[in-house]
Every structure is written in structure tokens, then in C-alpha cells.
Amino acid sequence: MGSHAAPELLGPIVAAKQVCDLHTTTFTQAVVAGVLADESFLTAHIAGLRALYESRATALHEALADSFGDRVEVARPLGGFFAWARLAGVDTSALLARALEAGVAYVPGREFDPTGGHGEYLCCSFATLPPDRLHEAVARLATAVGPG
Numbered sequence: 001m002g003s004h005a006a007p008e009l010l011g012p013i014v015a016a017k018q019v020c021d022l023h024t025t026t027f028t029q030a031v032v033a034g035v036l037a038d039e040s041f042l043t044a045h046i047a048g049l050r051a052l053y054e055s056r057a058t059a060l061h062e063a064l065a066d067s068f069g070d071r072v073e074v075a076r077p078l079g080g081f082f083a084w085a086r087l088a089g090v091d092t093s094a095l096l097a098r099a100l101e102a103g104v105a106y107v108p109g110r111e112f113d114p115t116g117g118h119g120e121y122l123c124c125s126f127a128t129l130p131p132d133r134l135h136e137a138v139a140r141l142a143t144a145v146g147p148g
Contacts, residue, residue: 053081053126053127055131056126056127056129056130056131056134057076057077057083057126058131059126059130059131059132059134059135060083060124060126060134060138061074061076061077061083063134063135063137063138063139064083064085064124064138066138067138067139067141067142068087068142068145071087071088072085072086072087072088073085073086073088074086077126081125081126081127082123082124082125082126082127083123083124083126084109084121084122084123084124085121085122085124086109086120086121086122087120087121087122087145088120089120090120090145091119091120092106092108092109092110092119092120092121092122093108093110093119095108095144095145096108098144099140099141099144101144102140102141102143102144103137103140104137104138104140104141104144106122106123106124106125106141107122107123108121108122108123109121109122109123111123
């Protein structure tokens, strides 16, 4: 595997990493190797994770559509743990403070655009919450946005 650091930085970077993370224990490595070698377990586990995250992605997508109707454009995630949405006419950077007061967080689209664009977009994670909590989070977001 190749290096992605300048040769003069590689030594100090490796040393810093070693200070932070001296070594994964041999026992832990053996456990992980055993899990990865068990194809039937791993296949079933991955299928279960895909179903879990698909249900969460679907819940977020549905909650956004239900709460905002035609005021939102949301891309159905094809993978990963995030969904992108556009709230037309809403500055999502300015909205963030009200959203946090309402108990919901997201990342404004401007944070992903070095030119400062995508101000109406927000990036929402569905990774850690079950569907009912995702619906609750979107309801809190709708409260922060207000009537449209």
C-alpha cells in the first residue's frame, strides 16, 4: 500500500500515530480475524446492517417529505449514513441556531462548498437514530423552520 504523505512528513506522522495508538492487541486482532473468516456470519451481519440503515434512510426521507411537502427536495440515499435535502428559500446556516434550540442538528450545505454556495441545503445523518426518533427530529426541524 502506498503512502499519501510527503516523505519528510511520513516519519513524524507515523511516530505521532504510534503515540496515540500504540498497537491493537493480538487478542483483538485474532477476534476480528475470526469474525472476518466466518463468511456465513459476516454475510448475515452485513445483510442485517443494510436492512437497518435502509429502514433509517427511508424513515428520514419519508419524514422530510411528510413534514415539508413540496418545500423540500431530498435525495434518497443510495448508501452511506447521510441524506441531502434542499429547503428552497431557507438559509440553512442561519437556521442552525434555531434548529439546535429545537433539539435537532444537521450540517449546513455551505460547510461542504468552498465557494460558499449550497446555502439552502442541509446534510442530515440517519445513522444513529431509529425511525421513530428520526420522525421526531424532522418534526423539531419543521418547528425551527416555521410555517411555509
